[in-house]
Amino acid sequence: MAGGLTDETAVTLRGADSDTVRSALETGESLPGTRGFAGEIDGHLVRDVLGRQPLFFDGDDPDKWAFDRATLTDPTPLSAGHVVEPDGGQREVWSLPTPVAHDGPAAVTGLGEAIDASLGSVESDGLAIAFSGGIDSALLAARLDAPLYVAGFPDSHDVKAARESARLLGREVRVVELDHDALVETVPPVVRATGRTNTMDVEIALPLYLVARRAAADGFDRLAVGQGADELFGGYAKVARAPEDPRVEADTVRCARREILGSVPAQLERDVLALRGAGVEPVAPLLDDRVVEAGLALSGRLLVSDRGERKYALRLSAREWLPDRITFREKKALQYGTLVARELDRLARQAGFKRRMDDHVGQYIESLVE
Template structure:
């Protein structure tokens, strides 16, 4: 097993010495000079064993007795002392809209074109995020998953987008038996059994599992775009939205970006459990830097979200794809709907507190 993932030791060593939070990587974690590290956005997970007296650690929480996720931006010294080395930077706002969009475009296109196409597939939902990622690697197949007895939003959108982009699309249809099989595997891999995390992870798991079966060992994903570029409804009018503490669009966007270190391990661990390594070009440092410089009206407005990213995608993806809205993956694939249906069929009624979570716990425990 590698002792460092995502970057070479020299780059991480320099980043520690300089305190540079964005040293030109797509995230990193591991051991350098007997120090344990995890990058500022937590793009690579690293776990310590809370049950051990020493610094027992792993990239995989299933290998530890009591896994504890290391905070993003942290370094653990040889004596076990932890310190925050990197924090989310606050670069100057680029007030020139044309220059800001141009910077986003250059950063995004450079990043999506970097991955080698050999052994690579793309997770494709038909939205602008995954379409831009797919545009960077034009010869690789695209995968989408959705519930089998319907045509979920993500599958329909992916079919339309793939046709517009002339791409090879492979649809992974999952049914109730697949969900019942995969839920324990996802929970074991991620250590998470709440309904939201499982609902998000399942469609990724099915896509990755199929891609791995087809011979691919890496999966390119669009993760990070919603957080970096103002893709959530709650950042549009944050002063009136209880889901965020910030009162400005930029403040709310930064608040959402800070949720990435907790979210990303779920996705990374899910994909690796299914047999592929994730490639997330929209989370590269150069993209993060360009996104952090955006003014509020290039993030989200009442009429449009991910404004700068959509403008940067002009001419890169078809107009119908560039402007398309999509649902969250757990809803767009019907994963959440069918988890709820299975829970009710198993006797966990909606009137019960967290009925889907109780069903997941029972399924993992072999009690369903």
């Protein structure tokens, strides 16, 4: 694999120093104190256990690899937690630990300390914050000295929530107001950056891309995001309803959370590539190894309370920094909170792609990039 980097830069390892990665390879330590890493080291391609840094090799020529999929003829993602050996074979070297479940105040305190340490280590130079007004981004806003940005249609939930939460925190938020022209113009660059045309991925990546593009235009080159919190802390209804929910196979809340964490690498690949395509480097403090380790140790009742409160431990720990009106606010998924999903559907129907058609929004997206 040596010499196979196809990016324009000479960087061969992102997210960690060589000594840290070498040690993790030798010991099998899956959470060695980073926010994720990927690249080449000692003739091996590596990607961390949660896939927080995307990495691709060329299916037509495995000796070629890149951080940016667009530079390869046949980009194939390296699986999270795997290495590619010099002979081209993939091998899993890291898997997430399964710590004993911890309950009660000490577990919540430990989580708060991990979040505090992670946020305290984030440099503010060149940093902006993607801010939707929910608990995840509000934690970033409460601790980081950086401007806040939200994207959405003027009457969207996210714009309203961001304005209210910013007021409660004594902050101002810069609103990237969306319209139909912005969506139509942004679909092609989002598809080019992510390599994806399926409806949900595009709906999620669009507002991320537009926030990042505005922040980059304002002179910022890093964007703090709250990615990973829903997956790590039990934010999904299907996790809260395990084992009754047919969308998960697990028979407990804790196991369902573990199952959902398996989707993180593919989601982060989409989000990181979209943000980089817009001109910023993402920073995800809630996916710091320290936070992940503390989150994995939470009991099922600290993921989802006896009353059905999701992300329960995160909410309890966040009360140190946030008012309850933010801490216990329910958050809509990005594509719905910004109204991007609704308006893409509207645009598709206006363009003749009716709902009776199979995946009518996906067909409309394809038409915009043909």
